[in-house]
Amino acid sequence: MNNELNRLETLLPDNLLTQIAIASSAEHRPRLILTKKLAKKRHQIEIDLNAWQEIDLDYRNLLFWYEVARIQQHSVPSDRWQLIVFTAGLGMSTLEITSHHVLLLAVYLLLTVIAGWQLYQNNRGESYLRAATQADQGAILLAQQFGYSLPRAYRSLRGAISMLLKRSPKKFLAAQYQTRRQVLEINAIKDRNQVEQLRKLSLR
Secondary structure (H helix, E strand, O other), X not given: OHHHHHHHHXXXXXXXXXXXXXXXXXXXXXXXXEEEEEEOOEEEEEEOHHHHOOOOHHHHHHHHHHHHHHHHOOOOOOOHHXXXXXXXXXXXXXXHHHHOXXXXXXXXXXXXXXXXXXXXXXXXXXXXXHHHHHHHHHHHHHHHHOOOOHHHHHHHHHHHHHHHHHHOOOHHHHHHHHHHHHHHHHHHHHHHHHHHHXXXXXXX
């Protein structure tokens, strides 16, 4: 298993080697792959190695590059402050209900709503989907930098997303994967047409 972690390190761009740690997940019910923001320029990619080893190699590579692209694009959210504010706001709102301080209650409820909305956007909302589709394109670029052809990169990432879709029991996650796959297919057609046009120009 350590061999796989070492292999993944070789798929990191040189400028990120000191900024990204790759580790086996220690969680009880780990996600297949998860990126955590540890500091401003420090991230850790955690992997469920037992499930990971069963996946096609190209799928693994593109899923890994997707996470790297998220880091490159600064789209890995740091939910810590929202969670703190959400929890504190909810707790204080409960206390103010019993003390009848209407103004303070309104302030705490507002903070709770704002923090809750930020958490939603970071993990399920439109901003998440926009960042996810941008990271998909970043993963395609990284794959090409490491020797993949454009068709192979698109084919591998599409297969990886389809695999995640089949593994997902949650409807909102399934909807996200479906949207990512649809956008990916549109971008693949655009890139294929652009490559074809460049080829025709070079033959003139």
